[in-house]
Amino acid sequence: MPKQVVYEAKIEYLQILDENGKLDEELAQDTLTDEQVVFLYEHMVTCRHYDEIAFKLQRSGRMGTYPQNKGQEAAAAGSGFAARKGQDFLVPCYRENAALFLHGLPMQNILLHWMGDERGNLIPEGVRQTPIAIPIGTQMLHAAGIAWAYKIRKEDKAVITYFGDGATSEGDFHEAMNFATVMNAPCVFFCQNNQWAISVPREIQMASETVAQKALAYGAQCIQVDGNDLFAVYKATREALERARGGGGVTLIEAMTYRLGDHTTADDARRYRDEKEVEAWKARDPLIRTRKYLEARGLWDDDKQSKLEAKAKAVVSEVVKAAEGIEAPTFEDIFDHTFAELPDELVRQRDTGRTSSIGQHPEQAGLRV
Ligand SMILES: Cc1ncc(C[n+]2csc(CCOP(=O)(O)OP(=O)(O)O)c2C)c(N)n1
Ligand SMILES: [Mg+2]
Structure with a gap:
């Protein structure tokens, strides 16, 4: 008897807004409105400014370590925006500030955390998220458990958990994927593949060509998206969350993005990363791309940009005041x-x-x- 094919798969890649800010109108249908893109652009610019100030706080000795989110804002903001605030649950790693703030985490909390103040991990009542997780991979197990609880309670809610490419080499990732799929728990696994796990590039850390395909072994659905494309991230995440809530199973989303900064402030990426690679990814910066798109649609100009930057400065300055002004523990x-x-x-x-x-x-x- 000839051999038979018992399993075949393909991995889709979704991009809607290309690197030049050009939109695929058909794929973009029923995604983000102009108003929502403006809102998310403003949010991403504010988060970028926050990131820069956090970096300076560390450099000037006012904060401990800090992992910059720079370059990954669209992946975090687009996916966070797709989750329903106050209902779906976010289980983050440490490079998703933009998603956490969208869901109501006070911005000073992340600064407090990195200043070594436990009160930064205090999530306000009604904000549905866990504190940021520094031990790589552990949070995915918590996410699978929370999602299972939603299922048992028959709540119409889903969980989204964030992690890096490196985290998919941890046992916790595989256990969480296995548990979530076996239990058909409403859980979306969102990988921010920023190409590096500290100084280890993806290709010497795993032999699989994509992170997405790891889902197949567990019977989960998967998709790879351009992680610097707000539209693609939003669409893929919204669909995955809707499917999860409807009992349609687990999805692994691999968002292709790039860490434009060092791993943390304790790192110097110039020691192991080719500057040409960084330059290539700078050209794909999600902020530049989204701005180009908005400008082409007549929704943005230099005047709006300078007003936004002034506003972002004022917002972040208040946040720093709040973090530094808190009474000593x-x-x-x-x-x-x-x-x-x-x-x-x-x-x-x-x-x-x-x-x-x-x-x-x-x-x-x-x-x-
Ligand atoms: C369990 C565990 N092992 C090792 C570390 C040290 N460590 C911190 S970040 C990191 C790399 C994580 O890479 P990735 O998952 O790709 O996330 P990224 O930092 O790129 O966002 C490692 C190994 C850790 N924090 N926790
Ligand atoms: Mg990584």
């Missing part, structure tokens, strides 16, 4: 946010400022037991 704060009822041992630690849990005998430390 108290010693007791570290006991406050984990337990509903503090165990006796921790009550003792809080009240005495001393521990007996690392080998100190309470009596030696002069503590009451």
Whole structure:
């Protein structure tokens, strides 16, 4: 008997707004309105300014490390905009500021986080997102669990989780994909493939040609999109979320983008990255592309740009003031946010400022037991 083909697949790539700001009108139908594109452009410019200021805060010793989002704003903003605020749940990594702010995270929270202040991780009531995740990959498991809970509760909601290309080489990614697909949980996996995992380029980190195809092994749907194209990102994400909410399964979206900055402020990408590659991607900058599109439609000009930049400056300056102006944390704060009822041992630690849990005998430390 001749061999048979038991599985065949193709991966689609979606681009709607090309690098010159030209739109494919047919594909763009039923996507973003002019008003929405203007709104998202303004948001992306504000986020870019925020990113630059965060970088300066670190350089001037006013903040710890910071991972710049620069270059990836369309991937974050377009996908975040496709999720329904206050309903769908965002489970981020650390390069999705634009999505998190769209869903109501106060902008100072991210600065506080990187200033080492735990209050930056306090998500306000009603804002549906987890704090940013620095351990690579862990958040995807949380996303699969949240999505499963939505399914069990029969809630008409979906989850979108963000991660990088490097994270798909972690076991957590595979476990989360397997769990979400087996449970048919309403979960969208959004990979920001920015081509690098610190100093490791995609091609020496994985042997698969695309990240998207990893979905096939788990029975998920997948698509690769131009991650610097607001329209493509928005369309693919909205469709994936709608499908997920309707019980239609899990989707892995691979957004092709680029990290224009260093990995973090602790890195110097010039040591391992070819400047020509960076220059090529600068030409695909999502902000430049979106602006070209708006200008061609008569919706944007230099005057609007300078007004926007002034506004972005003012907004970010207030945010920095809020982050730096917050009262100093108290010693007791570290006991406050984990337990509903503090165990006796921790009550003792809080009240005495001393521990007996690392080998100190309470009596030696002069503590009451
Ligand atoms: C579990 C774990 N292993 C290693 C690290 C160190 N680390 C921080 S970022 C990073 C690379 C992540 O690359 P990618 O997933 O592509 O995200 P990107 O930073 O490019 O957005 C690594 C290995 C970590 N934070 N957590
Ligand atoms: Mg990466």
